[in-house]
Amino acid sequence: MNLSVEHINKSFENTRVLDDVTLDIQKGEILSLTGESGCGKSTLLRIISGLEMPDSGRIILNDEEITNWSPEKRKFGFVFQNLSLFPHLTVRDNIFYAIRKKDQSNSKLTKLTDMTGLKGLATRYPHELSGGQQQRVALARALAINPQLLILDEPFSSLDELLKAKIREEIFDLLRTLEITTILVSHQASDAFLIANKLIVMRQGKIQQVGRPADVYQNPISPYVSDFFGASVILTGKNVNDNSIHTSFGTLKIANDRVDDLQLFVRPENIKITTLNDYNLSGRILKKEFKGPHDVLRIGSENSNEYISLETERCMHEVGETIYLKVPEELVQIFK
Structure with a gap:
């Protein structure tokens, strides 16, 4: 899977949120998209996933333009910042929400719950789970569709520091094992340094720097990038x-x-x-x-x-x- 974002622009009312954004992500890459709040990270993710349309520019997937495709057709897994679990559905039904009935097998459920640390919790409801367990349900739901691309939008922002460190390491170990192409949005440098093999820093709707995390840290191109990482x-x-x-x-x-x-x-x-x-x-x-x-x-x-x-x-x-x-x-x- 190769994904190209070409010259994306987006404004809301009179505010330019994305300004000529271009990036590439290759199969198996884990890309971290970072920058201060309001820099356009989440809007870019929503455009990539099909939840938002750009004013101009193109999204290319495996040499085919998908700019106007629906989110369902893109087959991208998405873990939202607020998780968006359905409170009236069990863990099982939340995980299988976007899956056809004929594909909702017990073996698939077992595989997903085992790999995400949810074994034995399939009949519980979200309010009966801890914050970390809810996080795992959202991840299992995103993985259930066998996504070409996994998108994580500030996935740890609702967790306290101790739980965040534990869940983050578990999830990142899983992503490395599964070799899933991933885009992670975070304003935490520690997230990018732990897992990403490519880092993109954004500011005011523009890409400031692209590179390996170690290179961006040691060789920032501006005072903004240098200060952002500590x-x-x-x-x-x-x-x-x-x-x-x-x-x-x-x-x-x-x-x-x-x-x-x-x-x-x-x-x-x-x-x-x-x-x-x-x-x-x-x-x-x-x-x-x-x-x-x-x-x-x-x-x-x-x-x-x-x-x-x-x-x-x-x-x-x-x-x-x-x-x-x-x-x-x-x-x-x-x-x-």
């Missing part, structure tokens, strides 16, 4: 010559041909505390916080209001002291 250090700098950039914390030897003001990005875990003999940046500790197994330092510059927030193991330095830092220059990225 702590980041962004410093301003000026080109001193072709091989070095000056910041308020020190000079980094980085080849660069631009002479204007620059933004330098590095993940804080790549910054190490070092000695006077082996450093390229330095600053003064403005604040030190105890965080259980770690200390968090706020390190200020002598020449600007910029600061570096750094999580470390037990730090022997105290507030007011100058601290020396080593930043691997090959891991520093320059934003345009």
Whole structure:
């Protein structure tokens, strides 16, 4: 199964929700679609699934245009954010809701309930289930149609943190085992890092970056993408010559041909505390916080209001002291 989304646009009233969105998903891929709330993720999923029509653009499935196909004809499994279980139906009837009577065999039910952890619960109603069990019912219902594509729209948002971690790992292990082509929508980076082999970051209806999760994390193309995936250090700098950039914390030897003001990005875990003999940046500790197994330092510059927030193991330095830092220059990225 190969799915292509080509130049999709969608507006509601006068608000552009999707702006020329193009993406591809290949058979067996698990794609994570992420971005802040309101960026267009769920609208894109609804268009892919046939629940919403685009203003323009095409959806291509295996070289055939399906833009105007009904959801039933597409045969995509969909797990909604609110699960959408029918309260008056048993687990069995919820799972088989979209299945023809002649295909509702006990063997198929057993297979679905076993693989989703619902063994022995087929006669219960949704209100008799835990939140995690309801989640499994919604997944089993999506899998019951033998979908070409499985679509998960913020599937863990209603679960508490402990239950979410458990259910998420179980579901993702199942998806890997079944090798089902999947699109997952989530605003949680941890979801994408755990399972996805392709990551798409959206902002204000546009795709910002596409790539492997590790590549997007380490090599974001913008401050927005870098901040979205956790702590980041962004410093301003000026080109001193072709091989070095000056910041308020020190000079980094980085080849660069631009002479204007620059933004330098590095993940804080790549910054190490070092000695006077082996450093390229330095600053003064403005604040030190105890965080259980770690200390968090706020390190200020002598020449600007910029600061570096750094999580470390037990730090022997105290507030007011100058601290020396080593930043691997090959891991520093320059934003345009």
